Amino acid sequence: MKRSTPIVAGLIANLATRPRGPRPDSTGGSGRRALLVATGAAALLAPAFAMGQAGAQERVVNIYSSRHYDTDRALYDGFTQATGIRVRLIEGDADQLIERIRSEGANSPADVLMTVDAARLERARAAELLQPVRSQVLEARIPAHLRDPDGLWFGISKRARILIVARDWTPPVPLARYEDLANPALKGTICVRAAGHVYNVSLAGAMLAANGAAGTEAWAKGVVANMGRPPQGGDTPQIQAVAAGQCRIAISNTYYLGRLAASSKPEEKAVADAVRVIFPNQGDRGTHVNVSGAGVVRTAPNRNAAVAFIEYLTSVAAQEMFANGNFEYPVVDEVNVHPVVAAWGRFKEDQLNAVAYAKNGAEALTLMQRAGWR
Numbered sequence: 027m028k029r030s031t032p033i034v035a036g037l038i039a040n041l042a043t044r045p046r047g048p049r050p051d052s053t054g055g056s057g058r059r060a061l062l063v064a065t066g067a068a069a070l071l072a073p074a075f076a077m078g079q080a081g082a083q084e085r086v087v088n089i090y091s092s093r094h095y096d097t098d099r100a101l102y103d104g105f106t107q108a109t110g111i112r113v114r115l116i117e118g119d120a121d122q123l124i125e126r127i128r129s130e131g132a133n134s135p136a137d138v139l140m141t142v143d144a145a146r147l148e149r150a151r152a153a154e155l156l157q158p159v160r161s162q163v164l165e166a167r168i169p170a171h172l173r174d175p176d177g178l179w180f181g182i183s184k185r186a187r188i189l190i191v192a193r194d195w196t197p198p199v200p201l202a203r204y205e206d207l208a209n210p211a212l213k214g215t216i217c218v219r220a221a222g223h224v225y226n227v228s229l230a231g232a233m234l235a236a237n238g239a240a241g242t243e244a245w246a247k248g249v250v251a252n253m254g255r256p257p258q259g260g261d262t263p264q265i266q267a268v269a270a271g272q273c274r275i276a277i278s279n280t281y282y283l284g285r286l287a288a289s290s291k292p293e294e295k296a297v298a299d300a301v302r303v304i305f306p307n308q309g310d311r312g313t314h315v316n317v318s319g320a321g322v323v324r325t326a327p328n329r330n331a332a333v334a335f336i337e338y339l340t341s342v343a344a345q346e347m348f349a350n351g352n353f354e355y356p357v358v359d360e361v362n363v364h365p366v367v368a369a370w371g372r373f374k375e376d377q378l379n380a381v382a383y384a385k386n387g388a389e390a391l392t393l394m395q396r397a398g399w400r
């Protein structure tokens with residue numbers, strides 16, 4: 027077990043006291059993002075740089091990541107500037123990376139595994155590819171429900187799985203909970219991707235925790251009966267189908283709508299303008315959220331650097347880059363969200379530990395498939 031590295035404790039302290047920008051609801055559009063890129067990595071991290079050079083024994087950190095956003099590059103540069111530790115990046119599909127670490131065995135150069143969805147992080151944990159980390163920085167900055175209780179992985183940004191409905195449509199029955207999707211009055215209205223996709227598996231895993239096996243299977247049957255078409259494509263095509271009038275309700279992660287809303291392509295912007303968001307279950311347990319996250323690989327040759335890197339990801343500047351680069355929500359509460367995301371308003375999130383729904387995944391998938399959700 028490892029406590030916080032002095033390098034990053036200093037770095038975080040430094041960043042946490044940084045003057046705050048305007049609140050999300052008062053910010054403008056792209057101007058603020060440009061400012062963020064300009065100030066985020068270089069200027070704000072500079073004071074911590076000397077500390078990093080003095081404290082670090084490891085000069086490199088190898089990151090296996092299934093995230094590939096341009097903004098993540100600025101993030102890696104920021105870490106190198108702050109600590110003097112070079113980032114070597116291996117990108118790939120999450121399952122490929124997990125398989126690669128497994129096949130590399132004790133000789134794997136991998137220090138950090140970064141991926142999206144708690145179920146995939148849980149898969150890496152179950153394959154015994156991750157090691158426990160104790161870090162006061164991570165435990166203080168990341169809410170408990172967004173990380174593994176034993177420190178095997180940590181959520182770094184959040185995405186909510188929401189309902190996206192046609193803006194000009196008034197549902198014939200209340201539509202405020204995931205459970206409402208099973209109401210027979212909504213026949214022919216739902217567009218959603220395949221049952222087997224990890225986002226739906228995790229959502230159903232959360233339903234399982236809330237409503238039990240029989241309740242979840244009945245719900246899945248109701249959703250299948252209300253589908254406007256057989257599951258096909260990713261989340262974006264579901265939103266497009268709502269805008270096109272093919273369905274009334276899409277189940278989607280928030281950032282897909284963010285990408286459409288911020289798009290420079292008029293046809294994508296038009297899709298976002300044709301819909302509105304519903305954050306489900308605001309009157310009870312809250313909306314299901316999932317994470318992008320990271321864990322330290324069990325055989326990490328540069329363990330200190332790996333912990334330092336994950337701690338760095340919780341700094342204000344890194345949180346802004348990490349979350350806003352993909353229209354996600356930061357896990358650190360006081361960090362500004364992208365204006366497009368802020369425009370949807372604040373919401374109550376389900377506090378169920380990500381490990382709990384991730385562990386429910388296999389059973390949840392069986393229930394969905396038995397209900398006929400392809």
Ligand SMILES: [Fe+2]
Pocket residue numbers: 279
């Ligand atoms: Fe996604």
